[in-house]
Amino acid sequence: MTETNHSQSIPVSINVFPTKNKKMTERNLTQELLYTNYIDMENGDDVESIDYRSLIHILKELMNRVEKLEKSQHTHSEMNND
Secondary structure: OEEEEOOOOEEEEOOOOOOOOOOHHHOOHHHHOOOEEEOOOOOOOOEEEOOHHHHHHHHHHHHHHHHHHHHHHHHHHHHHHO
């Protein structure tokens, strides 16, 4: 699946940014969300946008990381209770 970043007219794919094993704080979310800012010099109607599929992908990844962390903490606490 390919989207076009209209502010730069560069075709980009949702999966072009390798995120596996990267800390969330090290990621460029502006880039991953395909953030664009169109400045309308004539009418002043500036438009900011993001790709919502990219946002959903990031949220799903974050939820998976949280669930994995919760499972590991649950397993660790069970081991300490034995």
